[in-house]
Amino acid sequence: MKKRPQLTGRAAILAVVVCAIAMSLAYPIREYVAQRRQIAQLERQQAQALKELAELSERTKQLDDPAYIRQQARVRLHYCGTAEKCYVVRDSARQGDTRPKAGATPRAKSPWYQTLWESIEAADRGDGRRVEAGRTPAP
Incomplete structure (x- = not known):
């Protein structure tokens, strides 16, 4: 085979x-x-x-x-x-x-449009300072 x-x-x-x-x-x-x-x-x-x-x-x-x-x-x-x-x-x-802390003077928060306008005025002056809400920048 x-x-x-x-x-x-x-x-x-x-x-x-x-x-x-x-x-x-x-x-x-x-x-x-x-x-x-x-x-x-x-x-x-x-x-x-x-x-x-x-x-x-x-x-x-x-x-x-x-x-x-x-x-x-x-x-x-x-x-x-x-x-x-x-x-x-x-x-x-x-x-x-949002209660103020003891000894702190309460500060009113300005509306958004006032803060916007103050920032535009600060930019026009060119002093470069930031504007905090509720405060008017010193000249």
Whole structure:
């Protein structure tokens, strides 16, 4: 009995062909997976952009409403209508512990627009000193 070789010529050619097919398919499959990953990422970005667009369009509708504009002017700018009496109640408990320390003189805090104007005046003078809130700079 003659012993057969374990690897015949046909089997070697078949192995080479299978390896060639596998290697020729490896790059396209890798590109396909990368493209699918990129498509998924772009779909997530598109969903996020659509969500932001919906929020902005809702905000645009809100800003087109005159009642909302009046309400925001009252809240943010302390705006009063012509026939209204408005009061601003300051609650120190809501703002935290703002009690002055013993021996300290209480200082009234000026509104933001006064501080802004004082800083503009200081910049015009060019003296480079900072203006603290509630204080008028010395000439």
